[in-house]
Amino acid sequence: MNPLPLVAVAGSPNAGKSALFNALTGARQKVGNYPGVTVERHSGRLTLADGRPVEMVDLPGAYSLEPASPDEAVTRDVLLGKQAGEREPDALVIVLDASNLDNHLRFALQLIELGLPTIIALNMVDLAKRDGLELDSQRLAAELRVPVIETVAVRRRGISELQAALDDMLSAPFCGVHKHVKSDLVHLQRRAREIATAAVVSETPVRRWTHRLDGVLLHPVIGPIILALIMFVMFQAVFAWSQLPVSWIADAVAWLSNTVSAALPAGLLRSMVVDGVIAGVGAVITFLPQILILFFFILLLEGTGYMVRAAFLMDKLMHGVGLSGRAFIPLLSSFACAVPGIMATRTIDDPKDRLTTILVAPLMTCSARLPVYTLIIAAFIPNRQLVWGVGLQGVVMFGLYIIGITGALLAALVLRRGVLKGSGGGFMMELPKYQWPPLKDVAIGILTRAQIFLKRAGTIILGTTIILWALASVPEAGSGQKQSEVSIAGHIATGIEKVVKPIGFNHDISLALLPAMAAREVAVSAIATVYSIDSPDERAGAQKLQDNLHRRWSLATALAFLAWFVFAPQCISTIAVTRRETNGWRWPLFMVTYLFALAYLAAGATYWIAVAAGLGGT
Amino acid sequence: MNAPFQPEQMSLDRLAVGTRARVCSINWASLDEAEACRLRHFGFDEGVTVEPLHLGPFGRDPIAIRVGRMTVAIRRAHAGAIHVQPIR
Numbered sequence: 035m036n037p038l039p040l041v042a043v044a045g046s047p048n049a050g051k052s053a054l055f056n057a058l059t060g061a062r063q064k065v066g067n068y069p070g071v072t073v074e075r076h077s078g079r080l081t082l083a084d085g086r087p088v089e090m091v092d093l094p095g096a097y098s099l100e101p102a103s104p105d106e107a108v109t110r111d112v113l114l115g116k117q118a119g120e121r122e123p124d125a126l127v128i129v130l131d132a133s134n135l136d137n138h139l140r141f142a143l144q145l146i147e148l149g150l151p152t153i154i155a156l157n158m159v160d161l162a163k164r165d166g167l168e169l170d171s172q173r174l175a176a177e178l179r180v181p182v183i184e185t186v187a188v189r190r191r192g193i194s195e196l197q198a199a200l201d202d203m204l205s206a207p208f209c210g211v212h213k214h215v216k217s218d219l220v221h222l223q224r225r226a227r228e229i230a231t232a233a234v235v236s237e238t239p240v241r242r243w244t245h246r247l248d249g250v251l252l253h254p255v256i257g258p259i260i261l262a263l264i265m266f267v268m269f270q271a272v273f274a275w276s277q278l279p280v281s282w283i284a285d286a287v288a289w290l291s292n293t294v295s296a297a298l299p300a301g302l303l304r305s306m307v308v309d310g311v312i313a314g315v316g317a318v319i320t321f322l323p324q325i326l327i328l329f330f331f332i333l334l335l336e337g338t339g340y341m342v343r344a345a346f347l348m349d350k351l352m353h354g355v356g357l358s359g360r361a362f363i364p365l366l367s368s369f370a371c372a373v374p375g376i377m378a379t380r381t382i383d384d385p386k387d388r389l390t391t392i393l394v395a396p397l398m399t400c401s402a403r404l405p406v407y408t409l410i411i412a413a414f415i416p417n418r419q420l421v422w423g424v425g426l427q428g429v430v431m432f433g434l435y436i437i438g439i440t441g442a443l444l445a446a447l448v449l450r451r452g453v454l455k456g457s458g459g460g461f462m463m464e465l466p467k468y469q470w471p472p473l474k475d476v477a478i479g480i481l482t483r484a485q486i487f488l489k490r491a492g493t494i495i496l497g498t499t500i501i502l503w504a505l506a507s508v509p510e511a512g513s514g515q516k517q518s519e520v521s522i523a524g525h526i527a528t529g530i531e532k533v534v535k536p537i538g539f540n541h542d543i544s545l546a547l548l549p550a551m552a553a554r555e556v557a558v559s560a561i562a563t564v565y566s567i568d569s570p571d572e573r574a575g576a577q578k579l580q581d582n583l584h585r586r587w588s589l590a591t592a593l594a595f596l597a598w599f600v601f602a603p604q605c606i607s608t609i610a611v612t613r614r615e616t617n618g619w620r621w622p623l624f625m626v627t628y629l630f631a632l633a634y635l636a637a638g639a640t641y642w643i644a645v646a647a648g649l650g651g652t
Numbered sequence: 653m654n655a656p657f658q659p660e661q662m663s664l665d666r667l668a669v670g671t672r673a674r675v676c677s678i679n680w681a682s683l684d685e686a687e688a689c690r691l692r693h694f695g696f697d698e699g700v701t702v703e704p705l706h707l708g709p710f711g712r713d714p715i716a717i718r719v720g721r722m723t724v725a726i727r728r729a730h731a732g733a734i735h736v737q738p739i740r
């Protein structure tokens with residue numbers, strides 16, 4: 035079979051490459067604004083006017099063909115046909131930021147030298163106009179000797195013209211020579227400046243929005259305060275905005291549980307559906323709104339360009355523990371999920387910097403911990419207002435995030451002094467223009483997350499829940515016995531309990547720890563399933579689960595459980611991605627070991643202190 | 653009036669915020685290869701106009717610098733390798 039023609043989209047970071055790719059293919063892809071959001075291979079399909087399909091691949095942003103990061107190495111290798119698992123592109127779309135031509139043209143010149151059929155998308159012409167810059171795209175095309183199309187990818191302007199140009203180019207027979215002329219960067223840069231100067235029709239100096247905003251957001255005093263406020267609002271919102279939708283979902287789960295119980299005859303099937311599937315999966319789905327709110331904030335911060343500013347503000351502090359401000363972006367993404375966070379570390383140039391960031395990324399409180407935190411906080415921390423608009427529960431949640439962050443910084447410091455000793459890499463980043471991200475792109479990002487989460491709920495969580503239900507249901511308990519103790523799962527838990535009893539963990543927690551290795555939020559569904567089996571007469575529902583917890587756990591145990599989840603590496607996906615990104619088992623094993631040790635110590639210390647403070651009773 | 657003042661060369665990390673300057677020389681040898689490469693990517697080169705715009709909140713590090721039409725952030729230590737002459 036003849037493979038489809040492959041068109042690569044290349045360009046410097048912040049040229050709007052991902053937005054253009056989205057506009058061309060409609061692919062579901064995250065659109066960010068900081069250098070290096072595109073670290074995975076993103077491909078999509080485009081249908082030409084004559085119906086021929088074309089495969090498009092979105093290459094990681096690069097400043098030149100001489101890579102300064104692993105990310106840029108991928109771009110070079112694909113373009114030279116040296117990348118494993120990728121065929122040589124048949125044509126090239128180069129994306130240029132119209133208001134940054136003198137820099138972006140250097141890479142474009144290098145790419146044109148490759149000799150592939152090439153089109154240039156002169157992107158973000160609207161922002162250039164806003165900055166008082168008038169360009170002559172015809173002149174640019176004449177200088178470069180390739181077609182130039184003006185586009186505004188985020189508004190979908192110029193996209194059909196670009197498609198038409200692609201159509202023409204791919205219809206023409208091509209027998210060029212593919213070569214790589216290793217050019218002198220300095221020479222290319224000077225040539226780029228000449229062309230850029232020639233292409234500028236007029237330039238009126240205007241007060242730039244970005245500069246004025248940066249005057250406030252990067253202000254030495256106001257800047258960090260705003261950053262702290264944004265983080266605080268983000269985590270309060272996760273709690274406050276989600277209350278209503280969470281209660282809807284909880285009501286729906288309770289209704290479903292009651293309806294199914296009434297419809298099915300008592301027996302094994304009803305027990306499996308009601309106690310296993312509905313109680314288990316339902317308990318986890320309840321947290322969907324919170325996860326989506328968190329992702330909404332992260333996508334917005336990325337899309338507007340603020341994320342890079344946060345890295346700028348944090349660089350010195352990160353440098354103090356042996357990391358760079360660049361690590362701030364992967365670490366902040368890890369608040370959503372450590373897996374994309376760890377993959378985003380590819381933009382860090384220094385190998386030791388990068389490895390340290392990978393090893394501490396799981397300490398950032400990911401969204402999968404939210405179900406666990408929320409459940410325990412709702413059950414044990416009174417819903418009291420400290421001052422107007424600031425609830426005690428939100429403050430405790432914020433505190434858990436802070437503990438995770440502190441733990442990560444301390445771990446980085448120790449790692450940098452010990453196993454990963456060495457001089458720190460630098461911090462060099464482009465500060466892109468502020469931009470309001472198209473809400474459609476944010477919506478696509480959130481929808482993708484919702485799908486991933488629901489898919490997890492439907493596969494991993496459903497699977498482990500059913501297995502746990504089965505293990506927890508046989509053999510059946512006699513009268514006076516507790517099902518959660520005599521069952522197979524109960525016996526396994528009794529074994530685990532021996533290890534975790536000193537840190538205040540009871541039998542229920544021991545039972546939840548093992549399936550929670552698959553994914554942290556399974557701890558919630560596991561506990562829900564166990565309680566549901568233990569007392570089948572009670573109807574499922576979030577309120578019931580909280581009451582049960584309150585009855586069975588002491589505050590000291592609950593706090594120890596929270597402390598455990600701040601540190602414990604209970605997520606197979608994270609371990610797997612660490613193995614992939616570090617090329618072997620050495621570092622993931624190291625990570626799992628040190629994190630479990632930390633979790634054990636943290637939970638233990640919390641428990642012992644809480645008991646000493648008189649919080650040990652139920 | 654004073655005689656035309658010829659400002660002296662200084663390293664970029666000592667240039668005041670809001671002062672435009674021309675790059676006279678860059679001590680490439682003091683940078684490692686990837687760092688030098690990245691600086692070139694950002695367009696740092698002899699003869700280019702630069703202007704420090706913002707300083708980091710802690711220890712006035714890193715420094716946000718306008719170079720050409722781009723704004724980039726680099727650490728004070730790296731800025732020390734770039735020698736500039738203030739314009740006017």
